Amino acid sequence: MSLFKVAGLVKRFGALLATDHVDLEVQAGEIHALIGPNGAGKSTLVNLISGLHAPDAGSIVLDGVALAGLPMHKRVEAGLSRCFQITSIFRDATVRDNLLLAAQAHAGSSLRFLRPRDAEPALFEVARALAERVGLAGQLERIAGALPHGAQRKLDVALALAARPKLLLLDEPMAGMGPEDSERMTELIHSLRGDMAILLIEHDMKAVFALADRISVLVYGRVLVAGDAATIKGHPQVQAVYLGTEDEAVEATA
Ligand SMILES: Nc1ncnc2c1ncn2[C@@H]1O[C@H](COP(=O)(O)OP(=O)(O)OP(=O)(O)O)[C@@H](O)[C@H]1O
Ligand SMILES: [Mg+2]
Known part of the structure; x- marks a missing residue:
């Protein structure tokens, strides 16, 4: 099927x-x-x-x-996850913050049972792993809107991947x-x-x-x-x- x-x-x-x-x-x-x-x-x-x-x-x-x-x-x-052609990126935020927001939005049950101070490192790890997955591990502190076009598209894919x-x-x-x-x-x-x-x-x-x-x-x-x-x-x-x-x-x- x-x-x-x-x-x-x-x-x-x-x-x-x-x-x-x-x-x-x-x-x-x-x-x-x-x-x-x-x-x-x-x-x-x-x-x-x-x-x-x-x-x-x-x-x-x-x-x-x-x-x-x-x-x-x-x-x-x-x-289902969809790439929205850059429009989903927060341009004034860093790559890391974009990924953290996406990771948090889709964290669901995996983080629900963690205390907030334990959940935070877990989210940072998800964000880092997503960046690595699309080849942006070295760009985490950069402002998303200042990235070259190709890197912004990669970030867009990473945001879509956050939904697993x-x-x-x-x-x-x-x-x-x-x-x-x-x-x-x-x-x-x-x-x-x-x-x-x-x-x-x-x-x-x-x-x-x-x-x-x-x-x-x-x-x-x-x-x-x-x-x-x-x-x-x-x-x-x-x-x-x-x-x-x-x-x-x-x-x-x-
Ligand atoms: N919201 C809408 N209202 C009216 N007509 C629409 C709307 N959206 C698309 N169309 C029409 O439907 C047809 C299909 O459009 P669509 O955008 O899906 O094509 P596409 O294959 O994605 O084209 P492209 O390769 O240019 O992106 C076109 O004739 C378009 O003008
Ligand atoms: Mg089209």
């Missing part, structure tokens, strides 16, 4: 069918990429999963829990990055493989083909095809409607 399953999902914006009966399955520990041209409905699907939008029909199930209709914090409790998700949603983690930062973010996502399932929305096809176990191609709100990298690269319609429109994609498929 798959860890995460979307079935018959529908979202309309007026006359526009932004999500057109989408089916999607992600297995435990799998990196599943969602690709498709601009306006295909990728972000809408992420917003439906995270609870920003309510679907008109269909189901979203994570590890046996039906998410549709649940408020966002209940979805997080069920094991079963499924991590990454909406364009490489957006606005140069090749070097993209490479590092690819390595970071790769290092998370196996610890959680990841739904990755990304235009950087080099990263998608390097990381994804399976890929779903969304076109006009519909899943055109789902399969492994070889299936996607070899699919004539995918090449016509999507891959052919991006030079780097053509390069990646060569």
Whole structure:
């Protein structure tokens, strides 16, 4: 049985069918990429999963829990975490304080039984471990807003990891990055493989083909095809409607 399953999902914006009966399955520990041209409905699907939008029909199930209709914090409790593209970072606070806040928010039962003076070192240790996990261990005292773009994206991933998700949603983690930062973010996502399932929305096809176990191609709100990298690269319609429109994609498929 798959860890995460979307079935018959529908979202309309007026006359526009932004999500057109989408089916999607992600297995435990799998990196599943969602690709498709601009306006295909990728972000809408992420917003439906995270609870920003309510679907008109269909189901979203994570590890046996039906998410549709649940408020966002209940979805997080069920094991969902999402990167919010830097907006979740407190820019004037240090990296450490950002991580401490996130760690505290998700500490739950693990710290509930500790006395406050014992809980504090435990939280500091969680914050340090999160920083280390994303390669920011040396930056704990820096003001988050003063970090370079690539490091801020890493911090955003660390904040999402604080929830200890079963499924991590990454909406364009490489957006606005140069090749070097993209490479590092690819390595970071790769290092998370196996610890959680990841739904990755990304235009950087080099990263998608390097990381994804399976890929779903969304076109006009519909899943055109789902399969492994070889299936996607070899699919004539995918090449016509999507891959052919991006030079780097053509390069990646060569
Ligand atoms: N809140 C909204 N109200 C009305 N229409 C919307 C809304 N959000 C998205 N849309 C429309 O739904 C369609 C899908 O948009 P969406 O942002 O999901 O695409 P996308 O695949 O994420 O695109 P991109 O690659 O540019 O990020 C588009 O036609 C968009 O204009
Ligand atoms: Mg989008």
